[in-house]
Amino acid sequence: MTAERAWAILADVADPEIPVLSVLDLGIVRAVEESADSQRVTVTLTPTYSGCPATEVIEHDVRTALASAYDEVEVKVQLSPAWTTDWLSAAGRDKLLGFGIVPPSGGAQPDGRPSLPILDPGAPAACPQCGSPEVEEIAGFGSTPCKALWRCVRCREPFDYFKAH
Amino acid sequence: MSPTSDAASPAATAPFPSIEVVADGCLIASHRLSEWVSSAPTMEEDVALGNIALDLLGQARGLLSHLGDEDQLAYFRDATEFRNPTICELPNGDFGHTVLRALFVDAWLERVWHVWLADADDVVRGVAEKAVKENAYHRRHSSAWVIRLGDGTDESHRRMLAALDQLWPYVAEIAVEGWAADVATVLVESTLPVPSLPKTEVEWGSRGQHTAYLAELLSESQSLTREFPGAKW
Numbered sequence: 397m398t399a400e401r402a403w404a405i406l407a408d409v410a411d412p413e414i415p416v417l418s419v420l421d422l423g424i425v426r427a428v429e430e431s432a433d434s435q436r437v438t439v440t441l442t443p444t445y446s447g448c449p450a451t452e453v454i455e456h457d458v459r460t461a462l463a464s465a466y467d468e469v470e471v472k473v474q475l476s477p478a479w480t481t482d483w484l485s486a487a488g489r490d491k492l493l494g495f496g497i498v499p500p501s502g503g504a505q506p507d508g509r510p511s512l513p514i515l516d517p518g519a520p521a522a523c524p525q526c527g528s529p530e531v532e533e534i535a536g537f538g539s540t541p542c543k544a545l546w547r548c549v550r551c552r553e554p555f556d557y558f559k560a561h
Numbered sequence: 562m563s564p565t566s567d568a569a570s571p572a573a574t575a576p577f578p579s580i581e582v583v584a585d586g587c588l589i590a591s592h593r594l595s596e597w598v599s600s601a602p603t604m605e606e607d608v609a610l611g612n613i614a615l616d617l618l619g620q621a622r623g624l625l626s627h628l629g630d631e632d633q634l635a636y637f638r639d640a641t642e643f644r645n646p647t648i649c650e651l652p653n654g655d656f657g658h659t660v661l662r663a664l665f666v667d668a669w670l671e672r673v674w675h676v677w678l679a680d681a682d683d684v685v686r687g688v689a690e691k692a693v694k695e696n697a698y699h700r701r702h703s704s705a706w707v708i709r710l711g712d713g714t715d716e717s718h719r720r721m722l723a724a725l726d727q728l729w730p731y732v733a734e735i736a737v738e739g740w741a742a743d744v745a746t747v748l749v750e751s752t753l754p755v756p757s758l759p760k761t762e763v764e765w766g767s768r769g770q771h772t773a774y775l776a777e778l779l780s781e782s783q784s785l786t787r788e789f790p791g792a793k794w
Contacts, residue, residue: 447618538608
């Protein structure tokens with residue numbers, strides 16, 4: 397195992413908008429390479445959403461965290477293949493639910509043309525508060541690019557749903 | 562061209578756009594949507610339109626920074642140097658006008674991103690891989706609203722007809738191969754008429770020919786950066 401030190405540091409770099417998730421839980425760290433003398437590290441990140449304001453903050457936070465342990469830190473951005481919610485770790489999904497955000501269900505959309513006019517963004521299996529499966533969408537867009545707003549028909553509580561993407 | 566060959570020619574489809582046209586189209590469409598923030602009909606729509614504007618801005622940035630210095634391109638070009646389709650720059654009308662325009666632009670971008678999924682250029686392909694999924698959400702939103710308002714009350718139907726009337730001449734620039742059929746599906750479900758494509762030969766925006774609305778939009782979007790070049794915040 398190489399670059400263990402870097403991976404350990406990255407496990408503590410949080411998503412600025414959903415702080416229960418680390419960048420590793422998000423699945424945006426595509427590669428970590430350490431130089432032979434362990435003084436330099438290169439991290440490759442894939443952004444979650446095109447316009448997500450957290451992206452630049454994450455790059456900054458990754459750089460800052462690694463600078464404490466390495467002389468030289470390089471952060472590369474790789475667009476392709478595009479990030480998908482399938483890359484969220486299992487631990488990340490559990491953390492999301494504990495935080496009151498229902499993790500994406502169903503697969504990400506297929507690579508081909510989505511069926512239109514309506515595509516399937518998945519649906520939360522159950523209310524994160526009371527567990528009722530009776531839930532309905534309030535709005536397809538929420539407080540951050542990754543979320544939609546839903547509510548529970550039984551307990552009436554609104555909640556965030558992390559959209560399948 | 563003889564009247565016979567003219568009659569036999571298929572409805573005009575718009576040429577497939579260049580990277581410049583799409584980059585500027587996303588940027589200008591984003592700006593118009595952002596004008597709704599804090600004044601949309603409901604709080605959920607405020608959030609939705611803001612989110613969509615942000616996605617479009619991100620897509621524009623991905624392409625603009627591939628073409629050059631994104632800030633230079635966004636803030637220091639004049640209207641005649643922009644290549645966006647003119648439909649993107651038209652002022653926001655009522656909410657119905659906004660969601661109908663959004664549907665037209667989303668359907669255009671959908672065709673573009675799908676073609677670019679196989680582009681040889683890594684950056685273009687990378688932007689498209691991300692954008693194709695974001696755009697599907699936008700398209701879902703605009704389609705749902707067009708259907709709800711078109712097939713809604715007499716008042717909402719009347720307003721959607723008016724919006725269709727105002728916007729349709731401008732689709733000549735964005736009606737790429739397949740666009741008309743995609744849009745017709747939604748219009749039919751909305752109980753709105755499906756006009757035939759405008760037959761005029763156009764190249765307006767891609768040649769830098771714009772309505773006066775673009776200069777007005779830029780005077781707002783560029784003013785801060787031009788007044789304080791190099792400002793950081």
